Amino acid sequence: MLRSAITVSLVEEARGGPFVYWDGLENAFNDAKKLGYDAIEVFAPGPDAIPDGELQRLVESTGLKVAAVGTGAGMVKHGLSLTDPDSAKRTAAQDFVRSMIDFGGPLGAPAIIGSMQGRFGGEVSHEQALDLLAESLEALGPHAANYNVPLIYEPLNRYETNLIKTIAEGVAFLNRLSTDNVKLLADLFHMNIEEANVAEALRQGGDAIGHIHFVDSNRQAAGLGHTDFEPIASALRDIGYNGYLCAEAFPLPDSQTAAEKTIEAFNRLFR
Template identity: 70%
Template sequence: MSFKSAITVSLVEEARGGPFVYWDGMQDACEKASALGFDAIEIFAPGPDAVDEAELKGLLEKHDLVVAAVGTGAGMVKHGLSLTNPDADHRAKARDFVKQMIDFGGVYNAPAIIGSMQGKWGGDVSRDQALAYLREALNELGPYAAQHNVPLFYEPLNRYETNLLRTVAEGVEFCKTLDNDNIKLLADLFHMNIEEADLAAAIREGKGYVGHIHFVDSNRQAAGMGHMDHAPIIAALKDIGYDGYLCAEAFALPDSDTAARNTIEAFKRLTA
């Protein structure tokens, strides 16, 4: 069993300054990630047509990289779409956007991630109703992703970003209510640091459900740049048999190159 390293690249100009390491295009990201020894990139794109397929396949081959996952957050950030919006037409558009991103990632055997597009409850939408909308979406989108032989990742977020599901345990319980088993949880250490009493215990509770890790520190900088103790988390991941990616969804602080280098050094140190 071995962990794999990944790093984020954002192509969404509206999100500049957000928690992504590389910002200057696919070629720049692939060259730099490969030079540092990363196994994969995670792509945050404005839409399914933002990347030329032949160009990206060429870059991946040249630099011995794969795509670990693709984000759908631009659906919210750029297009204002939410899977729990009270309007049925809006929700349908949101599901269609996610399907397009599932298809985009599927070309590279990369799962899509549902994070900010899950939305919130409030106003005309009760918590139960919002969760029903989310369940409806995941019951449709999980099997859709399965057509590409990949799971769909659902990410519990911290209380400042959603009021739906915030912990791994809540995510597990929700997954048990779905009528498909193709939804896996994305456990983001930054969100977990806010919501979980014990990150390692939460990982163990997620056995069988955790499919992807966002590998960062307490301040959402590169691992090692905050006050998080990663050793027990890595031990817990080993205990549950996790063999997926540890992906840096981190701020490019003090700059992209330093954040990337700090990440790969922490990855090697912790997983040795």
């Protein structure tokens, strides 16, 4: 069954970014529960940013799940990248992702690698960067398997990465890995920029897709841009996708409206 989720950011360095909730974890859980969401996706500065037991308490008190945990603070706050030419910094980046896997794993929440994938350039060629990224995913994917969750890798648009930008490129990259515990995040905003046909790209991605960011063409809540979601919904039914559709959207015109618009669109399309 498809499930709804919504983002909350606890990273002040990322304020202004595309996360719906910004005013604390408990407020996010309570508001999402009132609106009928199934889960929360958490963007935290690190695994120690939330007091021990707090996330578990909120899961138990609201009945919501943790859909995923972001690792972007590794880049935004700590300047870490899995393709950094400095091996010590790559090791630190892997350690940060591993700590976030350990943070979300006990709650059944996979970690997402987005901005921490980095870029190629300078002394690192495209091929070398992909090799470095593959090396990290080969190590981190099996670690995530210890919690029976996948590691989620996100192709980004051309303005945010120059590595892997489309679902087809992502599938080809996963096929070169020996681990089978890495899945793709299909972000509809990035896809709107890079894909010729979003619905067909989802069909081609098939069971390689493990998570979806459910957002409109302008990175606002679903229904506030020009995306035609009907073909996308049809494609997701065709591939048998049964994971989360999570709102990673700007809180425009405000968090409440963005949350309401997203769940309205989700219910109309998938319930």
